[in-house]
Amino acid sequence: MNKLILFALPGNETMAARLATELSAPTGELEARRFPDGESYVRYHADVAGRDVVLVCSLDRPDAKAVALYFAACVARELGAASVGLVLPYLAYMRQDAVFKPGEGVTARHFARWLSGCADWLVTVDPHLHRIARLDEVYSIPTRVVQAAPAIAAWVRDHVVRPVIVGPDAESEQWVAEVARAAGCPHEVLRKVRHGDREVEVSVPDAAALAGYTPVLVDDIASTARTMVAAAGHLNAAQLAPPVCIAVHPIFAGDGLDALRAAGVAQVVSCDTIAHPTNGIELAAPLAAAVRELLPTR
16 A cells, blocks of 8 residues: 555645646545534545655635644544645745734744644745745744746746746845746846835836846735736836736735736736646646655655
8 A cells, every 4th residue: 555645625636636646646535624613624534544644735815724734634643644744835924924013923933833733744835935044944844845936937938939037026036037047038126115915116127128028027926916016017118018927826815816917917827836727837746856855764
């Protein structure tokens, strides 16, 4: 019997199936639902005793998912799983990585401590690392970070004529440069000033430097998409080609996607870290490679 078995939390079935194919492992049925009073219920419909359990759950809109994930990990251990690993393509609660106003806390650390207490290892894709530079600063279990840049670069090479990679802010510069290097094209980084959750000001791009190129706006987290909307507006005002927009994590809260499409973009594409209609860049292969690194050796 294959000791490895994967389970998908609701909404993560496609990613779990792709990972299972990459890992040549079976998937099992995990029942996860809510009681009428809102409490979470989980039940395994496959034997996990003695097996290496992998739970697949992207943590966009995390408060509705995190309790079920925590219970699923704890119950797997209670049922005798040999190990429990988490594949969380989008890892929530990394943005509050410092105290910005009196009375706040660094919730990234609290969330990390919580998840570290229920699993043996964790794999994710491009978490929001800024003031916390590495996951091992806050997670006490082994972790692996999958970089989306190679897959994004491959997509750009195959689908965009004469691209220039455009990053919306200084935080994006390092990995935007990596996408551009891998895609064999230039890049430009704008500057951003955030005035609120939905109010973002982005610097005007150098139109002369971008003339003749197809701008490819790349951002790690498209939450409200206002950063991309502002950048797309500037690119269009500079009379450049309509931009292609790529998001690593396509949250698109509220009217985010509609606002982005209304900004005059040519196309919106995302990685499949979060199940979304814009998904076009698959990351199951590099995620599976990271899982292999962390599986117990016996």
